[in-house]
Amino acid sequence: MSSSDETTAQSARDSGVRxxxxxxxxxxxxxxxxYPGELPCGSNVGRxxxxxxxxxxxxxxxxxxYDPELDRQIALKVLHDVRSDPAGLxxxxxxxxxxxxxxxxxxxxxxxxxxxxxxxxxxxxxxEIVRGQTLTAWLRAADxxxxxxxxxxxxxxxxxxxxxxxxxxxxxxxxxNVLVGRDGRVRVTDFGIARxxxxxxxxxxxxxxxxxxxxxxxxxxxREDGMLVTTGARVIDMTLTRPxxxxxxxxxMSPEQFAGQSLDARGDQFSFCVALWGSLYGRPPFAGRxxxxxxxxxxxxxxxxxxxxxxxxxxLHRALVRGLAVNPADRYPDMGALLVAxxxxxxxxxxxxxxxxGLSALLVAGAGVALTRPGPCVAxxxxxxxxxxxxxxAAVQAAILATALPYADDTWQRVSGRLDxxxxxxxxxxxxxxxxxxxxHAQPEAQLERQVACLERRRAQLGAxxxxxxxxxxxxxxxxxxxxxxxxxxxxxxxADALLDQAPSSSDPxxxxxxxxxxxxxxxxxxxxxxQAYALVPALVDEAKALGPSSALWVDALTLFGTLAVRxxxxxxxxxxxxxxxxxxxxxxxxxxxxxxxxxxxxxxxxQMRVDDALEWVEHASAAVDRAxxxxxxxxxxxxxxxxxxxxxxxxxxxxxxHERALxxxxxxxxxxxxxxxxxxxxxxxxxxxxxxxxxxxxxxxxLEQAQALIERVLGPRHPELARIHNELxxxxxxxxxxxxxxxxxxxxxxxxxxxxxxxxAAVTSLTNLGNVHDIxxxxxxxxxxxxxxxxxxxxxxxxxxxxxxxxxxxxxxxxERVGEDAEARRVHARALQIRxxxxxxxxxxxxxxxxxxxxxxxxxxxxxxxxxxxERALxxRRDPAEAEGFEVVQALVPLGMVAARTGDAAAARExxxxxxxxxxxxxxxxxxxxxxxxxxxxxxERGSKARAHHLDQAREHLRRAGSAGERFLGQL
Numbered sequence: 012m013s014s015s016d017e018t019t020a021q022s023a024r025d026s027g028v029r030x031x032x033x034x035x036x037x038x039x040x041x042x043x044x045x046y047p048g049e050l051p052c053g054s055n056v057g058r059x060x061x062x063x064x065x066x067x068x069x070x071x072x073x074x075x076x077y078d079p080e081l082d083r084q085i086a087l088k089v090l091h092d093v094r095s096d097p098a099g100l101x102x103x104x105x106x107x108x109x110x111x112x113x114x115x116x117x118x119x120x121x122x123x124x125x126x127x128x129x130x131x132x133x134x135x136x137x138x139e140i141v142r143g144q145t146l147t148a149w150l151r152a153a154d155x156x157x158x159x160x161x162x163x164x165x166x167x168x169x170x171x172x173x174x175x176x177x178x179x180x181x182x183x184x185x186x187x188n189v190l191v192g193r194d195g196r197v198r199v200t201d202f203g204i205a206r207x208x209x210x211x212x213x214x215x216x217x218x219x220x221x222x223x224x225x226x227x228x229x230x231x232x233x234r235e236d237g238m239l240v241t242t243g244a245r246v247i248d249m250t251l252t253r254p255x256x257x258x259x260x261x262x263x264m265s266p267e268q269f270a271g272q273s274l275d276a277r278g279d280q281f282s283f284c285v286a287l288w289g290s291l292y293g294r295p296p297f298a299g300r301x302x303x304x305x306x307x308x309x310x311x312x313x314x315x316x317x318x319x320x321x322x323x324x325x326x327l328h329r330a331l332v333r334g335l336a337v338n339p340a341d342r343y344p345d346m347g348a349l350l351v352a353x354x355x356x357x358x359x360x361x362x363x364x365x366x367x368x369g370l371s372a373l374l375v376a377g378a379g380v381a382l383t384r385p386g387p388c389v390a391x392x393x394x395x396x397x398x399x400x401x402x403x404x405a406a407v408q409a410a411i412l413a414t415a416l417p418y419a420d421d422t423w424q425r426v427s428g429r430l431d432x433x434x435x436x437x438x439x440x441x442x443x444x445x446x447x448x449x450x451x452h453a454q455p456e457a458q459l460e461r462q463v464a465c466l467e468r469r470r471a472q473l474g475a476x477x478x479x480x481x482x483x484x485x486x487x488x489x490x491x492x493x494x495x496x497x498x499x500x501x502x503x504x505x506x507a508d509a510l511l512d513q514a515p516s517s518s519d520p521x522x523x524x525x526x527x528x529x530x531x532x533x534x535x536x537x538x539x540x541x542x543q544a545y546a547l548v549p550a551l552v553d554e555a556k557a558l559g560p561s562s563a564l565w566v567d568a569l570t571l572f573g574t575l576a577v578r579x580x581x582x583x584x585x586x587x588x589x590x591x592x593x594x595x596x597x598x599x600x601x602x603x604x605x606x607x608x609x610x611x612x613x614x615x616x617x618x619q620m621r622v623d624d625a626l627e628w629v630e631h632a633s634a635a636v637d638r639a640x641x642x643x644x645x646x647x648x649x650x651x652x653x654x655x656x657x658x659x660x661x662x663x664x665x666x667x668x669x670h671e672r673a674l675x676x677x678x679x680x681x682x683x684x685x686x687x688x689x690x691x692x693x694x695x696x697x698x699x700x701x702x703x704x705x706x707x708x709x710x711x712x713x714x715l716e717q718a719q720a721l722i723e724r725v726l727g728p729r730h731p732e733l734a735r736i737h738n739e740l741x742x743x744x745x746x747x748x749x750x751x752x753x754x755x756x757x758x759x760x761x762x763x764x765x766x767x768x769x770x771x772x773a774a775v776t777s778l779t780n781l782g783n784v785h786d787i788x789x790x791x792x793x794x795x796x797x798x799x800x801x802x803x804x805x806x807x808x809x810x811x812x813x814x815x816x817x818x819x820x821x822x823x824x825x826x827x828e829r830v831g832e833d834a835e836a837r838r839v840h841a842r843a844l845q846i847r848x849x850x851x852x853x854x855x856x857x858x859x860x861x862x863x864x865x866x867x868x869x870x871x872x873x874x875x876x877x878x879x880x881x882x883e884r885a886l887x888x889r890r891d892p893a894e895a896e897g898f899e900v901v902q903a904l905v906p907l908g909m910v911a912a913r914t915g916d917a918a919a920a921r922e923x924x925x926x927x928x929x930x931x932x933x934x935x936x937x938x939x940x941x942x943x944x945x946x947x948x949x950x951x952x953e954r955g956s957k958a959r960a961h962h963l964d965q966a967r968e969h970l971r972r973a974g975s976a977g978e979r980f981l982g983q984l
Contacts, residue, residue, distance in 0.1 A: 050074065050089065056130045059087055059137060071133075075140065078125075080668075081675050085125060086140040090133050116177045117691060117717040119681040120170030122190065122200040143192035150186065150290055157291065157322065163189075164287045165350055166197035169683060171283060172346035174199070175276040177720045182274050184282040185263045186290070196682075261302035262295060266337050269306040277339040280349055284334035287353075291327070292317050296335055312337040327353060351428075388445035392438035394467075398474045399434040403481065410483040411491065417766045421727035422491050426480070429495045429685070433473060440501050441466055465504035468526075472499055475530040479538045489767065490539035492726050496685030497537050525554060525564055532571060541578040548572045566595050566603055573607070577614050584614060592631070601639035608632030609649045616656030620814070620851050625656045644690070647676035651694050658697070661856040663705050670698040688725045692718045696735065703742055712743045731771070734763035738777045750784050757781040772815065775805040779819050786826050789975035798823040814850045817843040817861065824864045829976055833868050840864030859885040859899065866906045875910050882906045897934045901927045905944050917951050924948050939976040942969035946980060 049072055054061040056076070063075040065086065076087035113124040123139035144152065146163065155163075167189045171181060181188075181199070188201045261269075265281035268274060288296040296314050299305030314335065317323065330352035336342045343349040404427065411423045444466070448459040476494060479487060487494075528551055535544035552572055555565040573587035588611050595603040608631040616625025629649070636645050654669030673694045681687045699714035719736045726732055741756030757780050764774040782797030802819045809815050820843035827836035844861035851857055866881035886903035890896075908923030924944045931941055945966035952959035970977030 056087060056089060056135050057126070057128055059085065059135075061087065076137070078137070081671055083675060084140055086138045088136045088138065089130065090135070092131075092133050111713070113179065115713050115716040115720070116174060116179060117695070117721065118170055118173035119683040119687070120166050120197055120199060121173055122198045123678070139198070141190050141192050141198060143190055143194075146186035146189035146191055146197075146286075149191040155290075160290045161287070161327070161353060163191060163197055164283070164290065165353055166683070167199050168283055168346055168350045168353075170197070170199035171276075171279050172350065173720070173724065175279070175346055176724055177716075180274055180276055181279045181282075182268075183260055183263075184279050184286065185260050186286050189286075261305050264306075264309065265339075266310045266312075267339060269310060275339070276345060277342050280334050280342055280346055281339075283346070283349070284331045288331050288335070291323050291331075292321055294318070296331070310337065326355075355431075387449040388442055391445045392441045394470060395434050395437050395441075398470050399430055399477060403477055404430075407477065407480045407483070410481055411488050414483065414485045414488050416485055416488055418727050418729040418731075419488055421729060422488055425492045425725075425727065426495050429492075430473075430477070433495070433498060433501075436501055437466060437470060437473070440504060444505070462504050466501070469499055469501055469504065471527065472530050472533070475527070475534040476537065478531065479534045479540065483538075485767070486539040489731065490537065492685070492730075493689060494534070494537035494539075496689060496725070522558065522564075525551065525558075529555075529564060529568060529571070536571065536575060541575055544571075545575040545579040548575060561598060563598070563600070566591060566598060566600055569594060570603060570607055574610065577610070577618070581614075581618065585611070585619070588614065596635075601635055602642075602645070605632060605635035605639045605642075605645050605649075608635050609645065609652055612649065613652040613655060617652070617659055620659050622656055622660040626653075629653050629656075643676055643680045647673045647680075647690070647694070650676065651697060654701070655697055658701060658704075663701055667698065667701045667705065670694060670701060674698065685725050688721050692721050692725075692732075695721075696739070699739055703739065703746070706746075708743050708746050712740065715739050715743065729763070729766070731763045731767040734760040734771075734777065735773055737763065738773070738780060741777075741780055745780070745784065750788060754781065754784045757784065772805070772808045775801045775808070775815055775819065778804065779822055782826075783822060786822075786829075787974070787976070791826065791830060791975070794826055795823075798826065812846055812849065814847060814857075817846040817850075817857075820846070821860045821864060824861070828864070828867060828871075829979060831979070833871050837865060837868040837872070840868065854888065856888050859888045859903070862888070863902055863906065866903075870906055870909055870913075875913055878906060879910045882910065896930050898931070898936045898940075901930050901934075901936055901940060901944075904930075905940055905947075908944065909947055912947055912951060920947065920951060924951075937976075938969040938973035939980070942966045942973060942977055942980055945969060 049064065049067070050056065050061045052061055052063060058080055059076040059078055061074045061076050062084070065073045065075055067073075071088055071090035074087045074089065076085050077083075078085050111127050114127055117123070122141070124136060125139065126135075126137040128135055143149075146167070149155075149163070150160070171184065174181060181201070183201060184199070188199065190198045190200055192198065263282040263285045265274075265278040268278055285296055294315065297305055297308040298313070298315055299308050312335075314332065317328065330349065333352075334342050334349055343352065407430075408423055408427065411419050411426070416422075441463075444459055444462040447453045448456060476498065479494075480491060483491065528547075532544045532548055532551065535541075535547075548568065548571055552565070552568045555562055555568045558564060569587065569591035573584055573591050576584035576587050588607055592604055592607040592611065595601075595607060608628055611628045612625050612632055615621050615628060632649050636642065636649060639645065650669050651673040654666045654673065657663075657666035657669060674691075677687065677691055677694060681691065695714045695718040699711040699718070702708075702711040702714065715736055719733065719740075722730060722733050722736065737756045737760035741753045741760065744750075744753035744756060757777050760777040761774060761781065764771055764777065778797050778801035782794045782801065785791075785794035785797060798819060802816065802823065805813065805816045805819055820839050824836045824839040824843065827833075827839060840861045844858060844865060847855065847858050847861060862881045862885040866878045866885065869875075869881065870878040882903050886900065886907065889899045889903060904923045904927040908920045908927065911917075911920035911923060924947055927944050928941065928948075930936070943966075945962045949959050949962035949966060952962060967981070970981050
């Protein structure tokens with residue numbers, strides 16, 4: 012393990028958090044000595060180390076803490092011990108449930124809840140700790156432009172939108188509950204679990220009417236080190252609204268809140284619009300000095316007239332007025348629709364000076380003059396009108412909708428919005444570059460030339476993708492949203508250093524034509540047309556090589572060739588990727604080398620299952636990432652791929668460390684974009700698989716639900732990518748023995764697969780899992796039908812010798828054992844063993860299941876030596892010194908005990924069987940296997956003895972609980 016992956020062992024005292032000195036307002040005063048029940052510095056709460064007390068409230072204490080496993084500081088809320096207070100205990104349990112719901116929400120614009128648990132009968136919540144200030148403080152700190160105000164509020168709105176999509180309602184949105192970090196990222200906090208509270212609430216009183224309309228004296232301040240904490244004793248108290256009390260802050264409450272009605276996401280929308288109105292106009296939308304007066308104005312819909320000369324565009328004002336409607340049904344249907352209204356100016360096509368997509372507003376100097384006479388930058392943005400025109404837009408729409416896929420319309424809505432935004436951002440960037448050079452004279456002409464060349468390349472890449480989308484088939488529609496999200500960023504075209512790193516453009520028409528062909532092939536790959544691109548790329552590689560040994564196009568074309576081969580021709584892929592990698596190294600193309608080596612890690616280790624070779628490529632990739640500037644995104648992809656390889660190696664603990672590190676790295680760069688969301692989906696999915704395999708079922712479910720929410724947000728609720736999540740959620744339910752829930756999840760996955768244009772290889776897994784559920788529920792014929800369907804599909808899609816085929820065979824073999832078809836079961840298990848041994852080697856843990864299958868059937872057929880040899884091999888593979896012995900070991904011990912009993916070695920038989928039952932005493936075990944062990948021990952005991960009677964009773968109990976799996980052995984009683 013490299014030093015960068017090891018758990019940091021530094022002292023908690025050395026982690027950099029210190030109590031701050033007393034200050035007037037932005038820093039908390041020095042804290043008094045410990046209250047009863049508070050934790051001293053250095054205390055452990057689970058894996059977290061307490062560093063400092065940040066504040067104390069009615070329900071608990073907030074500490075700065077250190078997470079040694081992920082080497083980061085966190086905020087740790089530890090609730091008071093409420094075991095003697097039934098009402099407090101109920102509130103504590105509700106808090107824990109709501110915190111767990113928050114922990115499933117992963118979005119860059121929402122404060123992160125990392126962990127929820129109990130410590131000495133007290134609930135604790137581990138949360139993100141942020142350096143920055145509240146939105147209220149941010150607005151006061153400087154004169155903010157209208158564009159800045161809207162941008163920050165929209166970011167907060169995206170946090171609300173993500174929460175709503177996850178089924179959470181804030182109920183107290185206001186600027187004090189929005190944090191603007193020093194990193195520029197906006198985060199919404201206090202979702203239901205973190206609300207300002209006063210001591211009056213504990214007496215059941217309604218929230219008070221303070222002079223400024225706040226329901227609480229709580230206030231978030233900033234320490235000297237910039238860590239957001241609560242100021243003094245006025246701590247953010249993670250409490251719950253009491254029955255009969257009004258949740259929220261009167262200045263931001265909706266009519267339905269004042270009326271005490273049930274609240275939904277449209278109430279948050281109202282509060283959001285109140286906040287944005289106040290930030291834009293400098294005064295609230297509704298009059299009233301007290302909450303009662305404010306309630307009357309709000310309920311009557313009496314909006315104040317905006318101040319004259321505010322400069323707020325009419326489209327923004329109209330959007331706010333609708334969001335502030337008295338009747339929730341008259342507001343926008345959801346936050347997403349409101350945010351679209353706030354960010355899409357209907358006049359933007361006529362007013363090219365307005366930049367969108369996160370770029371700063373470009374205001375023409377001396378607007379009155381600029382709008383009446385031509386300037387040096389007139390029409391520089393017009394080329395985009397040919398690349399993404401109304402005609403091309405209509406053609407893409409027609410092609411996508413013509414596929415008639417269940418998710419086609421949803422995909423079109425997402426694709427069109429993102430392409431519109433990309434086109435608008437390109438126009439803004441082109442105008443900005445021109446003005447910076449020829450109007451403001453802030454940069455030389457040479458810089459403008461490089462920027463224009465970069466932007467023209469981006470326009471060409473956009474045009475190539477649009478060309479593919481115009482001819483969309485079902486495969487293209489499936490990949491369309493991700494393809495648009497994968498368009499190259501425009502930001503590099505604004506940075507001088509990034510521009511210098513780019514390959515120089517050529518004026519040679521033949522070279523330009525080659526680059527255009529390359530862009531077309533990349534677009535085909537992004538859109539999922541792998542076969543078509545693979546057929547065309549060899550000719551491009553040859554022509555690019557003819558340009559010379561240092562041709563940048565040759566390296567890029569080779570890279571594309573190898574990447575496509577991974578999908579289309581895996582036998583050729585490794586050689587192509589290696590060739591491209593070493594050529595990139597020779598040309599000092601470090602970023603390309605890093606990308607290629609990272610791809611080789613995944614391909615060699617995960618797809619080809621050659622773990623040792625893959626780990627060598629980890630070293631190459633890591634060095635290339637360092638040479639390329641230690642890009643965080645490139646690093647996190649490498650760490651995630653290494654984790655996936657470790658899954659293949661069966662090293663689950665180390666795989667979990669890698670995936671958690673990848674997630675922590677992603678947290679540092681997540682900008683809310685679709686591209687980052689896709690990366691988060693992949694990391695969360697892999698982490699869930701690891702935790703599921705390690706028995707951490709609740710954690711696995713949390714990660715899967717986070718991934719599910721992201722997929723629904725980015726790709727839509729009917730996209731087939733959700734099928735993978737449903738399958739894994741089914742696995743969680745299966746392990747919790749919620750078989751009906753598991754069956755529903757597997758069936759939901761299959762419905763999504765079958766609604767797609769073709770069944771994906773992953774459908775094999777869902778079919779197999781569904782067969783497992785039918786088998787356990789005693790539905791033998793249905794189970795066999797699902798297994799055989801899965802086997803036929805896997806052989807067709809993957810080939811007869813693929814490891815996926817072995818997965819189906821193992822499960823089919825188990826069913827055949829249970830129905831007494833021993834000869835067929837042995838053939839099936841032996842084939843599975845042969846496939847896995849050939850693919851994975853003789854020492855891989857995945858060989859244990861087919862080895863045990865052969866052992867059990869050989870035992871039933873009286874071939875005791877064959878049974879012993881196979882069971883001993885399985886036991887050796889399943890012993891892991893780093894892991895406690897569990898059911899995996901039991902499965903090998905029981906047949907070994909049975910072999911020993913039949914060969915007359917009673918002592919060895921008892922040793923194996925009693926050890927198996929002892930392990931089951933501390934770990935979940937299959938009842939059928941335990942029943943067999945008890946039967947064998949009964950046979951070894953003296954007739955009429957208490958031991959024999961005890962073992963028979965235990966066998967009967969286990970086998971009856973085992974259902975159909977135990978029926979075969981009950982006849983022996």
